Amino acid sequence: MITLEKVAKSFGDLQVLKDISFTVARGEVACLIGPSGSGKSTALRCINGLEVYDGGVIQVDGQRVGAENLPSIRRRIAMVFQRFNLFPHRTVIENIIEGPVFSLGKPVAEAREMGMDLLEKVEMADKATSYPAELSGGQQQRVGIARALAMQPEAILFDEPTSALDPERVGEVLNVMRELASDGMTMIVVTHEMRFARDVADKAIFMADGYVVESGPAVEVLTRPQQERTRQFLDRILALD
């Protein structure tokens, strides 16, 4: 469904993505892993055009991601951010219906009804009229996921969804993501949560220094890495666990 082919991207003189190719099929969960600065988040942000890539090609169902079709691509591929990025001046339910109403043009009543169902799903229905600042990080991120789901997307991009959370709040967000995965949602997740990657992901893509070093079935890559670079990274990060 989502294909990156020889994607390259520079910020000024700094080449962040040198040669990135991978494919994520419909219904698949792919985890992008690797050391910080390896270009994982940038690669993810290129898929929905938050960054403009300058080499290679990204396709969504055969449609090239480019300036001309960004709004339509973004309506099909939702995103969940590391720092939640909820709208601070709107309540939880208003955050949820913002996209459906003001981007998709849905009637407010319909969007609200669907929004409440989604809040039920992420167990945040009782906070529907709270403002983001009144919520914990974990609660805000669950709202962030509900806001993404409200777009009824074909895929969701997760950019380090648990990195900004207190350790004891990580589990509640991962649980929601697990549920989505088992519902068959197509997901690309930039994460340092190796256990989540191993348990939930179909595919792991290990990136370093702007290259895809190794990719394949998550269990294979994470337990029997073929490349020395992958092995070093996993040894270091698992030692912290």
Added chain:
Amino acid sequence: MGSEVTAFSDFLHDTIIFLPVLLKGLGVTILLTGCSLVFSLVLGLGWALMTLSGNAWLSAISKTVVNVIRGIPIIVQLFYVYFVLPEIGVQLAPFAAGAFGLGLAYSAYQAENFRGGFEAVDRQLVEAGRSLGMSESTIFRRIIFPLGLRTALPSFGNTTVMMLKDSSIASTITIAELTRAGQLLAIATFKNGTVYTLIALLYLMASLPLAAGVRAMERKLSRR
């Protein structure tokens, strides 16, 4: 001792006579401030939108206008509107000329207030809007505008207080606002001390609640 008591009772006596005239002037001051405030906000928002439009021509025009306005004393701008515009056929009544001139002069500062507010909005929230497939104009309307206004609120408050005080410049084009009303009283009665003390107190009475109101609004909004 006795003379001080007499002086004070004279002050009270004069106050009772002067106050109705001065209050009427204060009314004009407030009306003038209100009208020029609205005008400056509309015009200032226009300049700010032009500057941030991404269109090089619009941006250059608005930046030039803002710099020209800021580089000319307000009193000169008022004179220009009141004395020079009639020569090219635009005749405005004193109040309209005052509201237009003050509004124009302050639109440059309002433009900066708006721009500062809009630019302070977290770029990540703009990205969140983009990721929902919103158009740039929807992002402006739904995210940048409301959040930017909130950030700029203290600046708007300060500017309003400054406008209230600077509306006294309109006394120079015959508008009978507070300062002008007082000047006429002082000339007629020679009671400079009483008159200008009262004028100062009335300006304070008008501006202090304004400042307090802005602070209260800030507190209310910062809770979210």
